[in-house]
Amino acid sequence: MKIQQIVLLGIILFAGINSTAQTQISFSKPITDNFIESELIKEVTYIPLQYEKIGSISPDMELRHEDGNFFILDNKFNQCVYRFNEEGTLVNTIGGQKQSTNGDNLPILNNPVKFNVNPYLEQVEIFNFENSTLERYSYSGKKIDQIVFSINPADFTRDYDNCYWIYTGWNNKETQFRLLKTDANGKIIDKKMRLVSKCTPFENFAFSNFKKQIFMCELLGNSTFKITGNTISETFFLDYGSKNLSPLFHTMSANDSYQFLSHNGYYTIKKYLENDHFAYFFLNCITPGERQIFHIIYDKQKQKSYSYFENAAISAFEKAQALTENDELVFLVSPRKIRQLAADASDGLPIVFSELEEASNSVRNTMIVKIKLGSPEN
DSSP, rough: HHHHHHHHHHHHHHHHHHOOSSSSEOOOOOOOOOBGGGEEEEEEEEEEEEEETTTSSOOOOOEETTTTEEEEEESSSSEEEEEETTTTBEEEEOOOOOOSSSSSSEOOOOOEEEEETTEEETTEEETTTTEEEEEEEEEOOOHHHHHHHSSOOOOEEEOOOOOOEEEBBBBBEEEEEEEEOOTTTSSSEEEEEOOOOOSSOBOOOOOOEEEEEEEEOOOOOOOEEETTTEEEEEEEEEOOGGGOOOGGGSSSSSHHHHHHHHHHHHEEEEEEEOOOSEEEEEEEEEEETTTEEEEEEEEETTTTTEEEEEOOOOOOOOOOOOTTSSSSEEEEEEEHHHHHHHHSSSTTOGGGGHHHHTTTTTTSOOOOEEEEEEOOOO
16 A cells, blocks of 8 residues: 555544543644743743763753652663752762673673652662663662563553553564553553554653652553553543554554655654643654654643744753642753753843853753743733
């Protein structure tokens, strides 16, 4: 079947699907508002991270914010989790490379590809790809124990009841279920969200947490979900218009599905966060020869969504990594990117960013940047 026919049939099939999501967000209109000019931004604060080696922490690393700590996974250089306090001081490192015992004194690479912070037990859990083990540490860095999952996770998190939720991705060769629940020792006790697919495999960071709720997204999916107890409910439906993927996509071979995406373009959800007042989405739109990035914020009080683009060539605010109880979006930001953004803006950055812009001229290390949200005035 030709790609043009597949696209048309996909659109027709999608038109007959009724979403049961609580809220729909449409991408039918061009997004013309700039994120840094958002009327939702009430305050911008920054915390320079204090570490010695320049470049040790890059903005594309994964961050978790729990219990007044910033935990950052370094799977590039030192292969550990850094723990910083609210002032940006490095408190300690967790995990990390070990020296070999055969006399050559070289580091043993353990490739910590995923991690989770469990605030209920005050533990940091690191999944190592090399030996497929999940190592559990206290916040202070003391190793507690380790377990083995029966399947390698695309992402994982732990709930209040001490159970793990594992996202497996699309077309995982080991299972047809995208969501697995295990006990505290990694034994599978439930399987959910079955999907039979032939497409090229896709996986992603899927989970975020707020209070006792778990939120989940899929890289190419339209729907987002909330896990409460053992119940999974749909939260949002993102309508990408002509770039929606229909169920037909999962009947395509790995090569055909890849060619389809390359030809038609596609949206990806890179981050999905929620708290009591807002929901946040960071998306990429990939089309032949172009990448666009978007921040979508849903105001629960006004029941209204706000869509913003960002300069993809600079990507100063690549994605928010946390949404705090105080309605703050938490970013890892390079001072160099802020300087580039200020130089690129025709009239300079909005006044709410003035202190951050000034700091970027003297700060060298990556910064924690908090952007406080608030409903616009009527």
